Amino acid sequence: MARSILFLWMCLISVLISPVVRGDLEQQTENTLQLHEKNNDFAFRLYKSIMEQPESASKNVFFSPLSVSVALAAISLGAGGETHQQLFSGLGFNTSTFSSEEVHQAFLSLLQSLNQRTDVDLEVGTALYVQDIFKPHPEFLEKLKRFYLSDGFSVDFSKKAETAEQMNKYISDKTRGKISQFIQDLDPDTLMYLLSYIYFKGKWSFPFNPQLTRKKDFHVDNKTTVPVQMMYMEEMFKTCRDEVHSTSVLSLSYNDSFSMILALPENDLADLEKAVSPQLITKWLRWMKKRKYEIFVPKFSIKTSYSLKNILSGMGMKDMFTDKANFSGISSEKKLLVSEAVQQASLDVDETGATATAVTGMRFVPMMWMEVPVLIFNRPFMILIIDQKTKNVLFMGKIVDPSKEMN
Template sequence: MERNIVFLWICAFAIVHPVVHGHQETLPQPTASDQLPLLIKMNNDFAFHLYKRLVEMPEYQSKNIFFSPFSVSMVLSELSLGAGGETKQQLLSGIGHNSSVFSTEEMHQMFHSLLEEMDQRTGVDIDVGTALYVGDKFKALPEFLEKMKEFYHSEGFTVDFSVKETLDKMNMYVKEKTHGKIKQAVDDLESDTLMFLLTYIYFKGKWDMPFNPSTTREVIFHVDAETTVPVQMMHQYESLEVYYDAELTSKVLCLDYNDSYSMFLAVPDIKRRDKTIKDLEMAISRQHIEKWRRAVQKRKVDIYVPKLSLKTSYSLNDILKGMGMADMFTDKANFTGISEERIFISKALHKATLDINEEGTTAAAVTTVSFRPMSYSPLKTLRFDRPFMIFITDKKNDNILFFGKVVNPVEKQ
């Protein structure tokens, strides 16, 4: 009897937890490969393909969506290191790799460069990594383990999956890497598990322009035409980066974290009642994010952003199968680069959390302005009081770390 189970666990935790902004010197960044923008385009295109597949799933429709496409594409790239034949081709095609643009070896090297660069960042607290748990009776090929460590900074552990202590150690590892945000990442393990691949990303950012808690008020959030919920709405009237995307008939707000990363929020224009969040999410692409980075301009605006605390969890098996990566979940799986034993992937899971609030901004100066321009502009006020999209991106290279849609800010899921 074959014991051929591999678990994938992808944890993504955006702890957007703003505190009072203080001046911080930005260290010079190491020069990444000239081809790095090509990898980021590939990853970001994958992000939108994954999102659109996700929102098509019946169980996730009309739900909050939040995930880290970067961590998913990274784990699939890691798997391709040990895959062969059709399984490898499906993985590479699924993540959007084009061999005429760069080779698989270059792809792994670019992931390495990107991880090295992210590790050097100042101004935000970001932690990205991989852990590989290998059963003590399972013989993983040394070359695969070495490549995982070389390219993806993977930590390796030899464990006995049949004892509860292993589960406890794995949960403690995730708890430490996510700074206590996830205390119970793994609920149970099957005793015939051979290997467990865990990829995590933790992000904690400080607003450049913090919100003042004294201006937060309870308001109504319009979930849909029939449903409203009360939310705590943060408010600012400042010079902020905004843009009106006429093609998408949507208002875009860019909030920066210490001049390093940004959060983009996009909401359909309420004046165009024929346009909904569904229209926005189906039309949006990587190119729009790149355009927004160039197009946003500072202007004095009123913004209203809800406080959020979301938790999401997704089974990726059917989603990845729907993106053409089916063989790895079946007896057709070819992971001969990982082990001489026949193995397949039993489960691919993704969990993410998002917290947005104004904690720590009490000491910030409050600016009240009595006189405001009266001329009409679609960008005079940006109210995120109806479903909107959310992206956390790298200001330097537009790499999308997190991606989502807020339908109901008080739904914990």
């Protein structure tokens, strides 16, 4: 059976748009706002599904939920019947509330908004590689380019080494060299290969002084301690204290447009992971106050890779991986299915910034102490990179052992 392959990865184009009347524009704005909510709901459901994998318990976790949702929404352009319904439901869209056109238009607005930012180095998009003898429906290709900013390439997958080199060069260019060998082995039966990428590089609003970085212990668990390079700064930071979950939350900003949220629980990180949600993050952001803190944050680089086939199937999007798949919107002649879904991610955090290719009863420490409080991230913590404008979660994960680069 002919197969299409979906690959997703993170490292973390000008489009023709028809004029719209004011009413249409207002509806698009409302749909885009709802898309942000659905994307964040999906992000936390995906995070918890990844955490249910046995191998995730003791490892660093880092991924881009936005890259995954963009890829799934993009392939839904060619899906029909139950396959389309599963994709839309899995992404959190109720078809009685959102039409397909409204969802895709909202994704376009989001991608355009992200790609137009000038205060950080950010690029989001997709690319489609098609077997040269395979002819997808022109309407599918046109919509993929219009809504998902897709680059298109005709290749010969039977020339495995040559095509892999071409694809890896594209990926390396888009991720500024952070992910350069994504394609390890190509299946010559491949008909289509969809890539979804996001690259983010931001500089801290207040950079750390490298001369103050020191080696300190990081407590992986009660029995394991590893040495890490710990960055230090005393400055005015946005922080809050979540007493319900015994968690200290710190926001490190990139030029006020994006921020990295670090959540440090006093107790087991797993308890916080069970409780965390978009609503909880919203409350953290809402109740943050600026005050002077001494902070210690580990300097680290991590790379992760996830096979998402079983994870997405477990989230209800299963038919696309089986012979029940309906991608009649891509081709009427070939029966297509998705044979695999993979994401690779990387995160570098240093003194200058980060490059990334996840309630009632909240109480705050009174701001009357003379002593400067200290936040030391020397035990497992959660991490999120958030767009302050749209509140979209671009990347999320947890740092269990910053001394380990690969997971």
